[in-house]
Amino acid sequence: MEEQISRESLNQRSMQVILHAGNARDIVVNILDELSTNNKSNDYSELEEKALKAHTELAKAHACQTDILQLEANDQYIPYSALFGHAQDTLMTAKSELLLVEKMLPIFKKMEGIT
DSSP, X not given: OOOBOOHHHHHHHHHHHHHHHHHHHHHHHHHXXXXXXXXXXXXXXXXXXXXXHHHHHHHHHHHHHHHHHHHHHTTOBOOOOHHHHHHHHHHHHHHHXXXXXXXXXXXXXXXXXXX
């Protein structure tokens, strides 16, 4: 017999992905704001710590997404959900943005003469 996740449960899990991915994006935007608006030297240890917090949020979002995908891998029917698609898109975008910020931090450090 084919089991099915409830729409409510799928929506709740999707919102958890969006919540944590959104938190990560907020952190990334904050890092970018600090990089682009500070007239003084940036505190790179603080910015790198913020990037780690963004990673933690992304790990939480990814875990929620994986839980849903694991259900399907275990033969549970997962209905199409635009909300879940949006959640996955938000997660992917936040991961990409964090990757770019992490590549930018060493460039900014080098420009400021910090090794």
